[in-house]
Amino acid sequence: MKIPLNLTINGDTVELTVDANETLLHVLRNSASLQSVHRSCEEGECGACTVLVNNEPVNSCLVLAVSVQGASVMTAEGLVRNNEPHPIMKAFTDELGIQCGFCTPGMLMTAYALINRCEGSELTDEFIRKSLQGNLCRCTGYVNIVKAVKKAKQNKDAGYWW
Ligand code: FES
Ligand code: FES
Known part of the structure; x- marks a missing residue:
């Protein structure tokens, strides 16, 4: 089942359509093309997929994208300002x-x-x-x-x- 998902990602408002069982990790990498969000264990063990959801770090492989409807998400790409590293x-x-x-x-x-x-x-x-x-x-x-x-x-x- 496809579900509309509205997020703010790195300050930009984004409207996506996602599968009900899709993880935030998958959505960020594959729908939002944010390749800093690394996929490894997909079991919450390694932290490679860590992003901020409403300023709190989460393992995005353990989060269903639809469960963070309306949230503000920040990835490492969002740290960069005017091409200057944070x-x-x-x-x-x-x-x-x-x-x-x-x-x-x-x-x-x-x-x-x-x-x-x-x-x-x-x-x-x-x-x-x-x-x-x-x-x-x-x-x-x-x-x-x-x-x-x-x-x-x-x-x-x-x-x-x-
Ligand atoms: S991919 Fe290892 S904690 Fe998410
Ligand atoms: S895993 Fe290579 S720098 Fe941390």
């Missing part, structure tokens, strides 16, 4: 928090939500690691990812953020 992206490249890059869009979205939630408070290594435990990285060993999140927080605290 300060959180800059922090990940500066701190070498990226190797193959497969986990990176999901990692960015979880970290972006975390930093926005932690306005004015310090982010410890332990808290960052706990917050990112749903985002698996097979390459980096996480040390540089944690450094990148701290650097991104410094960027935000210095007013370099959007």
